[in-house]
Amino acid sequence: MSILVYIENVEGELKKSAYETLSYGKALGDMTGEEVTALSIGNVSGEQLEKVGKYGVKKVIEVNTKDLSHFLNQAYASVISEVAKNLHTNTVVLANSFSGKGLAPRVAAKLSAALADGAISLPEISGAAWTIKKAVFSNKAIATEELHEQKKVIAITPNSLEAKVSPVEVTVEKYEPQVLPADLSTIIKDIVRATDKISLPEADIVVSAGRGMKGPENWAMIEELAQVLGAATACSKPVSDAGWRPHEEHVGQTGLAVTPNLYIAIGISGAIQHLAGVSASKTIVVINKDPEAPFFKVADYGIVGDAFEVIPQLIEAIKAYKNN
Amino acid sequence: MKILVCLSNVPDTTSKITFTDNNTSFNSAGVQYIINPYDEIALSRAVELAAEAQGTVTVIHVGESSSDATIRKALAVGADDAVRIDSVARDAWFVANQIAHYAKAHAFDLILTGRESIDYNGAQVQGFLGELLEIPSISIAKKLDINSMEASVEREIEGGKEVMIVSLPIVVGTAEGVAEPKIPNMRGIMTARTKSLQVLDPIAVPVLSKITHYDTPAPRGEVKLIDKANVEQLVQLLHSEAKVI
Structure with a gap:
């Protein structure tokens, strides 16, 4: 049994939301006693992946095949669920970012997992019962949601939980997933990014x-x-x-x-x-x-x-x- | 081209959000319901695309008969027919399974949802539908064009946009920029009354999660007013008191 943290990169760089998910995964692992593994997909340097250890996660699985250098919703969801199955993962943690919102429901459906999207707290765990808080009605209210499945996908709202530093040594393991051609059918024609601007969802x-x-x-x-x-x-x-x-x-x-x-x-x-x-x-x-x-x-x-x-x-x- | 638009019926954006039954369910008393604003964008784009390609637009909604006024409004905007799955919309997984069940039997080329609903803000249905129907899903589209059986979609990403080409059928969650919401005209309102609104029974779907309780955020304390001639004081307070700079 394990926890899998998908760490999102933006043009090869791990962003704040990735650190928040790592810190969340580490805290969750401390609660459940499960091993925590990070998963990076795309072209992320070893130096960047080393940073995973800063937030208390010891192992990173790196998927860096040519087909997957850019974000592709279906393919990335397949890879995350494939790795989750290999590791007998109970809980997948990812960021409820623009891309994360596309991934989370697909991963949850593939794993037959309960999906807690937009989580703003760590779960409260009492035996098999998990409850988690999320903002609803566009932040006009906070809902407490019970997750009934053993398998869970938790998509955390960026900026709602602090990334806590707790350094450990990291090992990086490369992995080549089985991606079906159908999952790669989307063609990315262009990516336009204003690099000098601070991303609004993550901004302090x-x-x-x-x-x-x-x-x-x-x-x-x-x-x-x-x-x-x-x-x-x-x-x-x-x-x-x-x-x-x-x-x-x-x-x-x-x-x-x-x-x-x-x-x-x-x-x-x-x-x-x-x-x-x-x-x-x-x-x-x-x-x-x-x-x-x-x-x-x-x-x-x-x-x-x-x-x-x-x-x-x-x-x-x-x-x-x-x-x- | 056959287009399916998924509609959610949500409290008007000016609604006061309160809860009943010991804060376990939303208090709908006196609340005006509207088409989810993002779904309205999806509907408007669907009507435009159908007009370009001589296609049809079906709207689907999971809800009870109290939603029929919202569905009729969508027909007045220009949808050709409507389907209502007669059940409380328990959660996104339930709703997505109902829609997928209907969509499998009717071979749609394009399925549109809003990027999220403004009540539960889940943004889940589009991804669930993509997975259940085994077709691509795009979460937050800012632009959507169709050229024969290929879609060109601009997706919102952190700090920018991504332009992609995808073969139909696909699911797209629409956001601002895809279309301007259309206001129904008198002719639309009249013809909406005679368009088909089919009511179907739901299929059974297991419960994976359940909201058990709601809280409203604690109110903030009194605002601290700072004289406009003394903005340095604001900077000081943000540093020493609020500790945010």
């Missing part, structure tokens, strides 16, 4: 702006604030609907739900649909010239003032703080 700090910015031409100061903070940029629905910003920046109930350590909302009134996607952020700062803006009611810190005056001052204050 998010700077988000709304209609109060008056027009897309005023976003330079938002981007500058994000840059000095090392933050990702986001926006409200009216802003992406108006085409001021791309859809992928839209956070809220019908956009992306985010859980950063710090969410700074600028010129966003705080409609219930927007709050749904951001309310699980650890600290919320609201900057709005309308003191009656509903967003202030759910904020930790607020500044009542015109963004066009406050933001340049805030940028300078953060630069001064960073230089000290």
Whole structure:
């Protein structure tokens, strides 16, 4: 019996969500007494794979065949379940990332496992009964879910559980899976990635702006604030609907739900649909010239003032703080 | 081309989310239900694609008769016919099995779902369907075009997008960007009344998981207001009190 942690890479690099899944797998192994193995698929360097040990996982299975150098949903799901079967895995842990959301249900179906997607806690285990918490109704509520199967797939929400460091020695074992041609039928034509941008779902700090910015031409100061903070940029629905910003920046109930350590909302009134996607952020700062803006009611810190005056001052204050 | 669109019936985005029976079930009293906004995008794109290729659009929903108003709205938007599997939508595994059972018997070229539902946020049905039907599934599509029997799909990835070509049949979970939601016109609303809405019995599916309890997040404390002339204080508080920078 074992635990298998699928560690996602982005262009060969293990990202924060991979460390979070490793740390989760290690903690789960400590609870169940099962051995924990990581699985990496794609072209990831040995140096990157060494980092697995930092989070307490001793063994990595590396699948790095030519056909699988890029993410392919069906093929990756097949490989994960094949390795899980070989290792007599009871629990597969992966990130509920954009790709993870595609993988998790396929892996669960292949293994006839119960799927806990969007998990925000370690399970509570009492004999054969496992319960796990997840955010539902776009973060407006937390559900406790019972998993009835012995086999389980747990997809954890990025940024909701800290990656704890607990270094061990790592061994890497290469493996060549049996992938069916049908699983490789999708042709990837192009991958476009803005490498200089911080990925929104994983960001520790998010700077988000709304209609109060008056027009897309005023976003330079938002981007500058994000840059000095090392933050990702986001926006409200009216802003992406108006085409001021791309859809992928839209956070809220019908956009992306985010859980950063710090969410700074600028010129966003705080409609219930927007709050749904951001309310699980650890600290919320609201900057709005309308003191009656509903967003202030759910904020930790607020500044009542015109963004066009406050933001340049805030940028300078953060630069001064960073230089000290 | 035959297109199947999977619809979920969800509380309106402005709904207050509360629970009953000692926080074990969602309190639907006074809640207005709508087509899941992502499913609305799927439906709109399906209607456009069917018009281009002289295809048909069937909508499928797992739910009780209380969902019929939502299904009629989908017919008014332009779906040709509808199927309702007459059962409470217990969980994503149950729903996916019902849809897969129907889809196997009707050979669809394209099956669309929303990227997730805004109630349980599972994003599971598309992947389950792909696996149950043994066809490719794409989780978060931002663009979807069909050229004869091939789909060109843009998928959202961390910090960018991936463009792929996949042969039909496939399952696609649609997100913003795929289509603009369509508003039904008067003619659509009239014709929707006469379109077929077939009601079928569910198949048995084992229970793999079950939500037993809900909590609402604890409210935050009072907001700390900082004078706009003193933004340095905010930076200090974020560092020393909130410890986030």
